[in-house]
Amino acid sequence: MPLQVNDQLSLLADILRSHQLDQCGSDSECQQLERLTNSLLQNPQTPIELRETLIAIxxxxxxxxxxxxxxxxxxxxxxxxxxxxxxxxxx
Known part of the structure; x- marks a missing residue:
């Protein structure tokens, strides 16, 4: 079952928050960020207001x-x- 937009955004924020708080991360987390942003950018249910932020991420x-x-x-x-x-x- 695919994750819904809100679930993907929550996961995205969790990874970003982890990077910020720990000031470190892993290649696999960055790959996950890329997969999440790709999925969100292709999903028509993703709010258009997030497009620039998702591209930056x-x-x-x-x-x-x-x-x-x-x-x-x-x-x-x-x-x-x-x-x-x-x-x-x-x-």
Missing amino acids: QTYSQYSGQSPSLDQHIIQSNGDLNQWMNVIDNM
Whole structure:
């Protein structure tokens, strides 16, 4: 059974929150972020207001795989992580 939009957004926010609080993460979490954003962007039930935020999260997750230090990438993205979680939490 596929996850509903709200479930996917909750999972997305949980991973982002974990990155922000722990200031570290794993490649598998970033891959999960990318899969979630892809799914949400393709789902017509996803609120259009989230599109820019989802694209930004998708870019963040894609760049994390190319970054020499994932933890440093997460630390440098702290402000963005906070902003994205606020947008998701307010949906």
